[in-house]
Amino acid sequence: MIFDNQYEQQRIQKAQKLKELGHNPYGHNIKRDSTASEFLRTYAYVRDLEDRKDPTKEAKVCGRVKFLRHMGKAAFMKIEDQSGILQIYVNRDSIGADWFKEAKKLIEVGDIVCAVGYPFVTKTGELSLHASKLDIATKAIKPLPEKFHGLQDKELRYRQRYLDMIMNKEVKEVFLKRSKIVSIIREFFEERGFLEVETPMMHPIAGGANAKPFITHHNALGVDRYLRIAPELYLKRVIVGGFEAVFEINRNFRNEGMDHTHNPEFTMLEYYWAYHTYEDLMKLTEELFEILLSKLDLPSKIPYGEFEIDMSTPFRKIKFFDSIVEIGGVPRNILYDRDEIIKYLKEKGLEADEKASLSALQTELFDEFVEPKLINPTFITHYPIAISPLARRSEEDPEIAERFEFFIAGKEIANGFNELNDPLDQYERFKKQLEAKAAGDEEAHEMDEDFIQALGYGMPPTAGEGIGIDRLVMILTNQHSIRDVILFPAMRPLSKEIKEIRKDDK
């Protein structure tokens, strides 16, 4: 039996008793005519009345019982709905002596109830509902955690997010804000003529990013499929097809480790804009942040942990190699010398892979000495072409990609570039990736011949950008773990569950 705990058994019996008394503990079609906060707003005037009550009015409010104080022949309870919390006053004479006596035992903290009554102000000054009727809406058979400290255990909070939401108000606020952020972004792109499209989540070839994919199997076709690591190659096919401004907000899946900035499934915004350049994307990114801040009522300086992030635009721009020198403090004369970089890394007490390519070592310098220092929003531009397999080459310097990455609080938030639309160059770059893969780079791209074909029909000059929604939400809600901005973050199965699964396999 799943509910075999003593408290749960008690509550199951109470639900049964309620049923016997004609109060369905799981009734349906229960309507209310006011939320808690509407009640408080509508009847705020009662505070100014002489006897501080208005029995001519009546409202029905429903919510979960969060506090319950029995006072003999009266009781106070606080009920909470999505809008807020409202105090209900119940006494024997107003709801009937028999029912009062039963309800006192059968309705408890955690249950969802409905109360009908008029507004009044208590002696201690709280606007409350004076109940003439009280009924159960839904009986909870599991008790809530302790009312003062709430639910603290992080593991339980993530595994049982519903309980976390019931107990910790701030959690609901974060996810409310997340929802608003996504909605603002959608509106932002729609207003500018972008079409929202949906592209496959199951790919025959995992492309569009350097990452390890999840593999699944399509029985009907007898083929393996990859959960997408990025929508990029499909969105560009859509551009080839003639939609000139598109975006998609959806999940990507990467079969990699989990930590406070990585969840195996995460949400990305990607958008592609024909006849625009990555310079335009940077401008659009700044505009998007201006609008996010203003619609979320955030100041231009927002707190993030120990930092204060200055979000005023325009954001700082600096070239990749300049940032390594000016922000990272690395001597410029070693930047293109593998041996010198390895020597430098070792001097700084870091491990250096002797076999690493020059571009990998340059990236290492950036990751170590620059990225953590990019607290205020910063665009890093002019990336080496070797680490930008899908980006267009700069005309002035073929070793540099027309690309930027965008950082806030030492985290990569976005990545954008002029899209490579030369099919032959793209073909060569895929071949290079295949060589890297053969040499052991598990995250290198696969060859996608259909994508090359699509480019063969001609993709107009296009720029595209991906923005990590989870990390963006982290910055804007001052949360430091990606798990705190994902309702149901990935968790290891409990050991019991593993045993069950293994049993089923046999």
Next chain:
RNA sequence: GGAUCAUUAGCUCAGUCGGUAGAGCAACGGAUUCUUAAUCCGUGGGCCGUAGGUUCGAACCCUACAUGAUCCA
């Protein structure tokens, strides 16, 4: 992948030197018709994460494993 810490009642947490397992909230019984984490009196509730080991004796010491957190890679 490595290091450190945590895991004790439904929840939040104590637990001394290795010697009968503790509190608050919640629950149960009672008092209380204006309480605010209500208050007062009384009662019950434990696989001390799991499995081994050391010991006359382990929540406590040792080992492995599981899960989580933090830091590092």
